[in-house]
Amino acid sequence: MAETGCHGGRETMLEAASAAGKSAGMAQLMQDYPRGPHDQPQSMCPAFGALRVGLRMKRTATILSGSACCVYGLTFTSHFYGARRSVGYVPFNSETLVTGKLFEDIRDAVRETAKPEDYDAVVVINLCVPTASGVPLDLLPKQIDGVRVIGIDVPGFGVPTHAEAKDVLSGAMLRYARGEAEAGPVARPAGLRDELPMVALIGELFPADPVGIGALLAPLGLALAPGLPSREWRDLYGALDCAVAAAVHPFYTATVREFRAAGRPVVGSGPVGVEGTAAWLGAIAKAANLPASVLDAARAKLLPGIAATLAAAPIKARITLSGYEGSELLVARLLVEAGAEVPYVGTACPKTEWSAADLDWLSAHGTHVQYRASFEQDLAAMRDVQPDLAVGTTPLVQQAKEAGIPALYYTNMVSARPLFGAAGAGAMAGIVAAQTRGRERFTRMVSFFDGVGTRDAAGYGWQDKPRDPPGFRDRLARQRAAKLKAEAAVGT
Numbered sequence: 001m002a003e004t005g006c007h008g009g010r011e012t013m014l015e016a017a018s019a020a021g022k023s024a025g026m027a028q029l030m031q032d033y034p035r036g037p038h039d040q041p042q043s044m045c046p047a048f049g050a051l052r053v054g055l056r057m058k059r060t061a062t063i064l065s066g067s068a069c070c071v072y073g074l075t076f077t078s079h080f081y082g083a084r085r086s087v088g089y090v091p092f093n094s095e096t097l098v099t100g101k102l103f104e105d106i107r108d109a110v111r112e113t114a115k116p117e118d119y120d121a122v123v124v125i126n127l128c129v130p131t132a133s134g135v136p137l138d139l140l141p142k143q144i145d146g147v148r149v150i151g152i153d154v155p156g157f158g159v160p161t162h163a164e165a166k167d168v169l170s171g172a173m174l175r176y177a178r179g180e181a182e183a184g185p186v187a188r189p190a191g192l193r194d195e196l197p198m199v200a201l202i203g204e205l206f207p208a209d210p211v212g213i214g215a216l217l218a219p220l221g222l223a224l225a226p227g228l229p230s231r232e233w234r235d236l237y238g239a240l241d242c243a244v245a246a247a248v249h250p251f252y253t254a255t256v257r258e259f260r261a262a263g264r265p266v267v268g269s270g271p272v273g274v275e276g277t278a279a280w281l282g283a284i285a286k287a288a289n290l291p292a293s294v295l296d297a298a299r300a301k302l303l304p305g306i307a308a309t310l311a312a313a314p315i316k317a318r319i320t321l322s323g324y325e326g327s328e329l330l331v332a333r334l335l336v337e338a339g340a341e342v343p344y345v346g347t348a349c350p351k352t353e354w355s356a357a358d359l360d361w362l363s364a365h366g367t368h369v370q371y372r373a374s375f376e377q378d379l380a381a382m383r384d385v386q387p388d389l390a391v392g393t394t395p396l397v398q399q400a401k402e403a404g405i406p407a408l409y410y411t412n413m414v415s416a417r418p419l420f421g422a423a424g425a426g427a428m429a430g431i432v433a434a435q436t437r438g439r440e441r442f443t444r445m446v447s448f449f450d451g452v453g454t455r456d457a458a459g460y461g462w463q464d465k466p467r468d469p470p471g472f473r474d475r476l477a478r479q480r481a482a483k484l485k486a487e488a489a490v491g492t
């Protein structure tokens with residue numbers, strides 16, 4: 001069963017999960033995270049998104065239940081990204097999986113971990129194989145000595161991107177916290193003193209961005225609520241207490257569902273550039289029932305500064321953009337406002353109502369927006385457009401550099417800078433200018449390496465391009481054909 005996972009076929013795994021009693025959960029995942037063109041994740045294991053949300057929360061323990069190879073990869077990645085705490089793991093074998101002992105092992109691990117002096121919450125994440133096998137995390141106790149227990153299924157065959165996996169945990173926690181808040185008084189978030197109506201931002205943002213957005217909200221008489229995914233359990237209550245929820249990242253479907261259940265209006269898009277900021281402030285003011293005069297005054301105060309920053313550092317470049325973080329459309333809007341030509345934006349995230357305004361704006365400015373973009377679509381767009389700069393994922397950047405196109409890794413460069421307000425406008429111009437200056441250097445590099453081996457003939461230490469032994473490829477092709485024939489014969 002372990003080899004099935006993300007390479008084993010989505011349909012087989014889904015059928016197994018449904019047969020094992022998880023059809024309602026799988027149907028909810030299908031509804032929240034509609035499928036894309038490919039049948040398996042094209043970026044890192046989706047569960048990483050949920051794991052990361054758990055690991056970044058104070059006083060929260062996160063336990064994985066899955067195949068050892070998956071857990072190894074997830075643990076490695078989480079420490080690569082600076083997790084400063086342990087990842088819990090409940091291993092299994094065929095016997096514990098089939099007999100139900102795995103569930104008992106998970107329950108024991110949760111009991112052992114759930115110490116109120118250490119934790120507010122214990123999160124258990126079912127990966128592909130335990131989900132497909134029906135390990136029933138919903139049967140775990142809801143709390144142990146006041147420590148909340150949250151069990152979620154985050155299989156790669158049901159959650160297409162790690163972005164959406166953040167929503168699975170964020171939504172599950174918010175749902176739990178909403179239940180607590182509805183049942184009686186709850187703790188006040190630490191440091192929350194503002195008595196102004198609040199806006200809760202949804203999405204993992206660059207740390208300076210919430211501060212910048214807070215400055216944009218101040219002239220409206222609004223303050224920031226704790227954002228989501230939250231950093232502390234009691235922040236969930238603060239977020240729920242908002243006047244407006246802002247789905248800055250547009251893929252938090254389960255999280256938004258909880259805000260709506262709490263009666264909070266939800267606004268999409270984000271304050272990028274002049275037009276984006278004007279529209280976003282308008283949507284927030286409307287949702288918060290503010291008078292037009294307050295909105296007009298805020299716009300008059302804020303927009304000239306953003307316009308001046310954009311005018312001071314115009315971007316003169318043709319750019320393609322692709323990523324899996326959910327902010328792709330906002331980044332593209334900012335680039336277009338700064339003067340760039342952006343013929344293509346690909347996002348691995350699905351189309352939702354919270355990016356609808358960005359889609360309309362970009363389409364009106366000649367940008368093709370590809371939701372649930374596959375790597376192949378991103379690559380084809382880049383080859384077709386031949387941009388001055390390709391912003392994308394690691395494999396796309398690799399292909400761009402091979403073709404002599406300056407390229408920028410989205411996660412490390414774009415997501416690691418402010419995006420909103422005047423700070424975002426300034427930062428974006430700086431990185432694009434620095435990267436597009438490198439075009440001539442890339443062209444020189446391509447011609448320098450012209451004639452050396454590529455792909456399986458790449459390497460160093462060779463005097464000439466490495467050559468296959470005579471007949472090698474033919475022999476392998478014959479072996480593959482014979483193997484396929486033998487397999488087909490067994491099947492008949």
Ligand code: SF4
Binds near residue numbers: 005045129156
């Ligand atoms: S848990 Fe992640 S790595 Fe493991 S099989 Fe599923 S999608 Fe692949």
